[in-house]
Amino acid sequence: MKNAVYLLSIAVLALGLYSFEVRNENKQLERTVHAQYTNALTSASETLSTLQTSVNQSLLFQDKNALNKELDNIWRLSDQLRSSIGSLPLNQEVANNWIKYIGNIGDEARIAAEKGSYEEWHDKMGVVATNLRSLSNEWEVATSRYFENDGDFSKWQRVLNNETEDEQFTNIAQNLKTYGETDFPLTASESDWLKKRELQNLNDKEITKEQAIEVLELLIPNIKDAAYTVTKSRDDAPYPFYHIQFVKGSRMGYADITVKGGHIISFLSERPVQEDKNMSTQDIKDLTYEFVKNAGYKDVEIVEFRENHEVYHIAAARVYNDAIVYPDGIQFKVSKASGELLGLNAMEYVQKETIKEQPVNPIDWKQFFRPGTIVEEESMIYTENDLFELRLCYEVIARYDSDYNETFRVVVDAENHEVLKVEYMQ
Amino acid sequence: MNYMIRSILITVLLVLGIASSIDQTKEAHAFSGRLLERGSSGDDVIELQARLQWVGFYNGKIDGIFGYGTYWALRNFQEQWGLEVDGILGPDTRNKLVNASQYNRDWVHQQIAQGNQFTHYGNTPLAQQTKPGRGSNGGQGQNNASTVQLPVKYSERDLQLMANAVYGEARGEPYEGQVAVAAVILNRLESPDFPNTISEIIFQPRAFTAVADGQIWLTPNERAKQAVLDAMNGWDPSENALYYFNPNTATSAWIWSRPQIKKIGEHIFCY
DSSP, X not given: OHHHHHHHHHHHHHHHHHHHHHHHHHHHHHXXXXXXXXXXXXXXXXXXXXXXXXXXXXXXXXXXXXXXXXXXXXXXXXXXXXXXXXXXXXXXHHHHHHHHHHHHHHHHHHHHHHHTOHHHHHHHHHHHHHHHHXXXXXXXXXXXXXXXXXXXXXXXXXXXXTTTTOHHHHHHHHHHHHHHHHHSOOOHHHHHHHHXXXXXXXXXXXXOHHHHHXXXXXXXXXXXXXXXXXXXXXXXXXXXXXXXXXXXXXXXXXXXXETBTTOEEEEEEOOOOOOOOOOOHHHHHHHHHHHHHHTTXXXXXXXXXXXXXXXXEEEEEEEETTEEEEEEEEEEEEETTTOOEEEEEOHHHHSOOOOOOOOOOOOOHHHHSOTTEEEXXXXXXXXEOTTSOEEEEEEEEEEESSTTOOEEEEEEETTTOOEEEEEEEO | OHHHHHHHHHHHHHHHHHHHHHHHHHHTTSOOSOOBOTTOBSHHHHHHHHHHHHTTSOOSOOOSBOOHHHHHHHHHHHHHTTOOOSSOBOHHHHHXXXXXXXXXXXXXXXXXXXXXXXXXXXXXXXXXXXXXXXXXXXXXXTTOOOSOOOOTTOOHHHHHHHHHHHHHHHTTSOHHHHHHXXXXXXXXXXXXXXXXXXXXXXXSTTSOHHHHSSGGGSOOOHHHHHHHHHHHTTOOTTSSOSEEEOTTTOOOHXXXXXXXXXXXXXXXXXX
């Protein structure tokens, strides 16, 4: 009995010590999180205030140099603030609207500096400066309670959890949404881009779900007579499509096929165990082109080819007047062992870009690049610029003449010679 | 005395014979016979890079990925040896390269397995061309062969982080659902409403349950990695969704207000 009491006392003491230790650790973690969030919140509030001042200051200048300095500052602060807001535990709606609004200000500043469209900037920012001031004030009031809770993390968390119902935060969310829509309406090119993304210009005849299965079986004969489950996209979806899930033996996967026109936009099949047919890369390319032909994609060319562990990922794109139209791309996933098509993504290709005529001005690469840079390949391509406009460009594969042969893909607008992309090629 | 000299001679001949047969064993490993070109990967590419380095044409990392560095090195080799310059390793180039170089397969693969930093030049003893990678066993070294080829804009770090997120969020979901979760992360990367990097998107407070409950730190399986790889290569079964939620567990009224696109497994995907 005596021994049992003795052992029990030791156990209670050990448990007490353990729980004390755990409590201390938790407290320490709480303090760390509390300190970090408070720091992030303070930093975001200060950056917001600096940004607001900077936008106001930009309205002062007409001088190009003075204004460019301010625009550069605004672009930098906007990027910094986006990152700060992203690290705060705000509810998703407030965070999203803030990030978008602040990002729009930064983008406008960058474009104004690049294009020299200072008058446009002044016209737009008059209203934005006022709205930003009002948002800044609301933000200060809404977040004030985060700073008045004497280091008690539980109180802090209570403020955080009630944030969605809090009137101040609801106001900010609502105002951010309204200001975002009025201060930064979609441009024509953004609107066109959205229409393409939402397949709004697809005007083909509607098909039934049985016809959708026929389309799928015609393109992917391997899954003929599979067990199908077909559902239609939700009513809110911007474009209606059939979502077909299939199982055939060890093959299972899905395909999304548009209701209008029965275009396959996405297909993936899980790879069943397959016999290795010792396919060469050329065999795989030939099979891909055969599929391209059977699917009626008459104007596409393979542009990238990546061998991975069990599959090849192949990217193709439309060719128009000998230029590759990258935004009209198709991706293929092909089994290395058997050459079977395991995936197809033709979303971008389904609604082709409208291509406008554009002048091409020749470019002297010897002047454009530093000595020691070798232009290895040059071709014409279409790609989107930052404003979502489709531009005809030069695509150049250039390398340094050095031990490591460092290689870059450089995309230059064919009309105004603006550099749209520089990618380091591994 | 004569007997002794004869014995020594026989022993020397035997040793030389064994040594030459070992060397031939090494050469028997030369390539599998398939064509190699830009975009290829695997053991054959490791051998190609090692052999090109042996003869001084390749100075990059021996990682098994046939990228531009390997391509230019191969073209330079073809040019110097009077072969057709196409940057493709076909039978003619292969034969010339095998004859002109040596390849110590076991040594190279050992360095890769140990994560060592190493080179494979022919003019320096191999033992002098290796140093341990990070970590006591060198397991974290920089010369590990790459397992995947990603589109230019993504890194292996992105792949790893996203695979953790997908495994933590959707490991019980069908493959399509896992690709869709990865696609949502990438759609957020394109959207002006979200932060600018994959890491910031995944660790945005309140964005992903797996971050909040720590499941993001579970070791992802191969399926989750494949799902991320497919999403990075363009597949988006979510059809441009920015959010998803499990209707059985979602507590936010706001998420129900989002326009819905489709349901995959237990998740509803929405804008």
